[in-house]
Amino acid sequence: MATGTHSQIDWLGWLRRWDAQQEGYVPEREARFDTMFEAMAELLPASFVAIDLACGPGSISQRLLTRFPEARAIAVDIDPVMLAIGRGAVGTFDGRLRWVEADLAQPDWPAALGETQVDAVLSATALHWLWPEPLTAVYRDLGRLVRPGGLVLNADHLAFGPAAPNSARLSQRVLDEQWTDAAFAARGIETAEQWWEALSAEPAFASLLAERTARFAGKQRQESPPGFDVHVAALRAAGFREVETIWQILSNRVLLAVR
Numbered sequence: 001m002a003t004g005t006h007s008q009i010d011w012l013g014w015l016r017r018w019d020a021q022q023e024g025y026v027p028e029r030e031a032r033f034d035t036m037f038e039a040m041a042e043l044l045p046a047s048f049v050a051i052d053l054a055c056g057p058g059s060i061s062q063r064l065l066t067r068f069p070e071a072r073a074i075a076v077d078i079d080p081v082m083l084a085i086g087r088g089a090v091g092t093f094d095g096r097l098r099w100v101e102a103d104l105a106q107p108d109w110p111a112a113l114g115e116t117q118v119d120a121v122l123s124a125t126a127l128h129w130l131w132p133e134p135l136t137a138v139y140r141d142l143g144r145l146v147r148p149g150g151l152v153l154n155a156d157h158l159a160f161g162p163a164a165p166n167s168a169r170l171s172q173r174v175l176d177e178q179w180t181d182a183a184f185a186a187r188g189i190e191t192a193e194q195w196w197e198a199l200s201a202e203p204a205f206a207s208l209l210a211e212r213t214a215r216f217a218g219k220q221r222q223e224s225p226p227g228f229d230v231h232v233a234a235l236r237a238a239g240f241r242e243v244e245t246i247w248q249i250l251s252n253r254v255l256l257a258v259r
């Protein structure tokens with residue numbers, strides 16, 4: 001929050017720089033967001049409540065609440081740095097946006113939300129952090145949280161399953177080429193590592209970064225996060241009756257699940 005040493009931080013600048021590097025990984029990021037919002041415009045009433053799951057600094061919430069003036073959102077993330085940038089840069093949208101710190105890998109995360117039922121849950125470039133068991137548990141929780149007729153929209157790279165080895169190989173090769181440091185440098189785009197390094201060089205972030213280190217202690221990134229088949233099966237088991245890819249470039253997809 002913009003108090004004390006934090007008042008020196010250019011929150012909006014850090015959010016813009018975040019969006020720029022995320023777009024480096026997913027050049028179609030805005031089109032992916034738009035696809036999610038098109039689905040919501042078609043399938044939800046004008047007034048709805050949505051969760052921005054693993055929200056980062058709130059890129060989804062910011063766009064969602066601009067596009068849907070009668071909507072409310074709850075932005076959830078484990079990372080105190082991300083939440084501080086979101087609060088500082090996006091704010092509360094005149095009381096329509098709440099920020100919640102919670103670890104989705106812990107079973108008690110829904111209790112932190114302050115909502116027992118919502119119309120939609122959106123997530124982008126995030127659920128690959130969750131290992132298969134907590135991912136399945138999160139979808140099970142969403143099956144209880146999302147009202148009948150409500151939606152889950154997950155935009156992420158969801159790897160092709162064992163039945164599609166050729167598509168998997170093609171997809172992996174393209175990512176291996178696009179996501180190298182050299183490819184980012186050639187496009188003049190900062191990598192996520194460089195963004196974190198630059199942020200760490202600002203003394204005003206020191207206490208938030210220390211909190212972040214504590215929150216992520218013991219967490220490991222997965223070499224091979226759960227793929228498309230695992231997401232579909234977990235959503236169906238959680239009670240979502242229609243689970244479909246509604247946008248796709250290779251393994252980069254928007255998955256729509258209707259409760």
Ligand SMILES: C[S@@+](CC[C@H](N)C(=O)[O-])C[C@H]1O[C@@H](n2cnc3c(N)ncnc32)[C@H](O)[C@@H]1O
Pocket residue numbers: 022053054055056057058059060076077078079082102103104105123124125126127129130
């Ligand atoms: C690449 S960012 C994407 C953020 C945002 N959705 C966007 O598209 O800009 C992934 C986010 O997932 C969050 N995350 C990772 N593991 C988490 C967990 N166990 N619980 C909550 N959030 C988590 C990270 O803190 C980070 O903000």
